[in-house]
Amino acid sequence: MIIIGLTGRNAGGKTTAGQTLVTKGFYYVSLSDVIRNEAKKRGLSDVRENLIALGNELRERHGTGALAELTVAEMDPDKNYVVDSVRHPAEVAALKKAGSFSLFHIFAPLEARFERSLARARDGDAKTLQDFIAQEQREFASSNAAAQQLLQTESLATRTIENSGTLEEFKARLDVVLRETQIAFSRPSWDEYFMNIAKQVAARGNCMKRQVAAVIVAEKRIISTGYNGTPRGVKNCNEGGCPRCNGFSESGKNLDECLCSHGEENAIVQASYHGIAIKDATLYTTYSPCLMCSKMIINAGIRRVVYNDAYPLNDTATRMLAEAKVDLVKLKLD
Numbered sequence: 001m002i003i004i005g006l007t008g009r010n011a012g013g014k015t016t017a018g019q020t021l022v023t024k025g026f027y028y029v030s031l032s033d034v035i036r037n038e039a040k041k042r043g044l045s046d047v048r049e050n051l052i053a054l055g056n057e058l059r060e061r062h063g064t065g066a067l068a069e070l071t072v073a074e075m076d077p078d079k080n081y082v083v084d085s086v087r088h089p090a091e092v093a094a095l096k097k098a099g100s101f102s103l104f105h106i107f108a109p110l111e112a113r114f115e116r117s118l119a120r121a122r123d124g125d126a127k128t129l130q131d132f133i134a135q136e137q138r139e140f141a142s143s144n145a146a147a148q149q150l151l152q153t154e155s156l157a158t159r160t161i162e163n164s165g166t167l168e169e170f171k172a173r174l175d176v177v178l179r180e181t182q183i184a185f186s187r188p189s190w191d192e193y194f195m196n197i198a199k200q201v202a203a204r205g206n207c208m209k210r211q212v213a214a215v216i217v218a219e220k221r222i223i224s225t226g227y228n229g230t231p232r233g234v235k236n237c238n239e240g241g242c243p244r245c246n247g248f249s250e251s252g253k254n255l256d257e258c259l260c261s262h263g264e265e266n267a268i269v270q271a272s273y274h275g276i277a278i279k280d281a282t283l284y285t286t287y288s289p290c291l292m293c294s295k296m297i298i299n300a301g302i303r304r305v306v307y308n309d310a311y312p313l314n315d316t317a318t319r320m321l322a323e324a325k326v327d328l329v330k331l332k333l334d
């Protein structure tokens with residue numbers, strides 16, 4: 001889920017930015033809508049001053065991130081959203097937690113904003129520049145932590161987009177920033193993608209000692225997987241199947257008595273079970289391979305091994321893989 005937050009001063013162009021993003025496939029929601037709904041419930045008019053006071057009250061009563069949290073709770077994780085009227089750092093934090101988040105600060109000079117505010121002529125808007133300035137000052141001048149904190153929120157922006165010229169210029173700028181932002185929302189790399197899958201597979205491991213898994217990939221396709229545990233038809237390690245793992249042997253000791261197959265071993269054997277060639281493939285494993293698995297990896301023709309954590313006793317294996325010209329790459333994912 002991509003979420004773009006919009007922040008900035010009154011009549012700066014946030015709504016226009018929101019509408020433009022809707023034409024790019026984003027769903028529009030506004031934190032002000034939470035407040036507007038509350039105003040409606042209470043029979044209050046939705047003039048600016050009412051909304052600000054009510055927003056401050058809601059933050060005070062339900063926590064400073066409440067408006068954003070309520071909005072996030074309604075979101076569909078398969079969609080991308082533009083969230084208008086972000087006015088508090090806690091709202092930024094709540095949105096960050098919800099998805100790939102960027103905050104756009106829509107900036108326009110005071111005079112331009114006043115002109116637009118006049119043209120928009122919403123109830124309760126200032127009619128003179130002096131009133132407009134005074135209103136803005138009142139909105140900034142709160143020492144209450146639950147009150148909106150527009151200046152601090154603006155300072156958290158990922159990008160500032162200027163809106164001092166024509167609508168066309170603004171939309172063109174928005175377009176450029178959006179394109180750059182979407183590029184920055186990087187999808188996982190192929191290595192990350194396959195390592196994440198290996199970590200999922202590891203959850204099936206039935207060994208008492210630790211859960212390890214491997215995924216074998218050729219031409220960006222998974223051709224085999226394996227997790228560690230006792231061989232097919234033998235009681236699972238975690239059900240007492242392997243006396244060595246269920247005893248109290250030190251890690252790395254009495255390995256010759258261990259009934260458990262390793263994740264890499266099982267992935268290689270699984271490929272042979274189905275008659276699939278793994279020559280020139282890449283093996284993703286949640287732990288760096290032991291000496292025995294490294295020998296199998298070399299002789300199976302695997303060219304590259306990507307591992308998440310380093311197995312403690314693998315110096316010899318590492319040296320041997322290097323000598324056999326198998327690339328060994330560490331990729332630690334959280």
Ligand SMILES: [Zn+2]
Nearest residue numbers: 207237245260
């Ligand atoms: Zn075991």
Ligand SMILES: [Zn+2]
Nearest residue numbers: 262289290293
């Ligand atoms: Zn092994």
